[in-house]
Amino acid sequence: MRLDKWLWAARFFKTRRMAVDAITGGKVQLNGQRSKPGKDVKLGDKLFIRKGILEWDIEVMGLNAQRRPTSEAVLLYQESDFSKTRRQKMLKSQKLAREIGMIPGGERPTKRDRRQINRFTVENG
Numbered sequence: 001m002r003l004d005k006w007l008w009a010a011r012f013f014k015t016r017r018m019a020v021d022a023i024t025g026g027k028v029q030l031n032g033q034r035s036k037p038g039k040d041v042k043l044g045d046k047l048f049i050r051k052g053i054l055e056w057d058i059e060v061m062g063l064n065a066q067r068r069p070t071s072e073a074v075l076l077y078q079e080s081d082f083s084k085t086r087r088q089k090m091l092k093s094q095k096l097a098r099e100i101g102m103i104p105g106g107e108r109p110t111k112r113d114r115r116q117i118n119r120f121t122v123e124n125g
Contacts, residue, residue, distance in 0.1 A: 001040065001041050001063045001065060002037065002038050002039070002040070002041070003019075003023060003028070003030060003035060003036075003037055003038070003039045003040075003041050004016050004019040004020045004023060004037035004038070005019075005065065006041045006060070006063065006076075007019040007022075007023075007028065007049070008067060009064050009065065009066065009067050009068070009073065009076065010064075010073050010076045010077055011067070011070055011073040012049055012051065012056070013051075019037070020037045022049075022050075022051065023035065023036065023037045024036075024037065027049065027050045027051065028047065028048070028049050028050075029047065029048040030045060030046075030047055031045055031046050032046065032048070041060055041063070042060070043060055043061065043062070043063065044059065044060060045059070045060045046058070046059055046060075047059075047060065047077070053090050053094060054087055054090060054091070055083065055086065055087065055090075056079060056083055056087065057079065057080045057082065057083035058077040058078060058079045058080070058083070059077065059078050059080075060076070060077055061075065061076060061077055061078050062075055062076040062077075063076070064076055
């Protein structure tokens with residue numbers, strides 16, 4: 001089975017095109033090496049997938065040519081314990097950073113928030 005198709009079926013990427021872009025961009029490694037989207041994936045192969053700040057270190061446990069529900073897609077691979085804890089730590093730290101306001105791209109201020117900011121700057125400016 002093709003690597004891009006497997007990543008799509010296992011629900012790591014929303015479309016096959018996104019999977020192809022990630023593979024050609026070096027974000028996916030098959031058995032420790034960069035590969036092409038058409039490379040065959042076999043049972044027992046090791047994959048390293050990087051998507052944004054998240055990273056998965058998995059072993060292929062099943063092949064499925066069709067995209068199935070998430071409950072069935074998670075049966076296609078087994079993630080290492082170290083990978084799970086590392087990913088959960090990253091999600092937790094990013095959530096905390098967003099709450100503190102360290103990461104841009106959080107919520108935009110509402111109209112009420114802008115009025116309070118303007119009042120604060122006018123009074124203290």
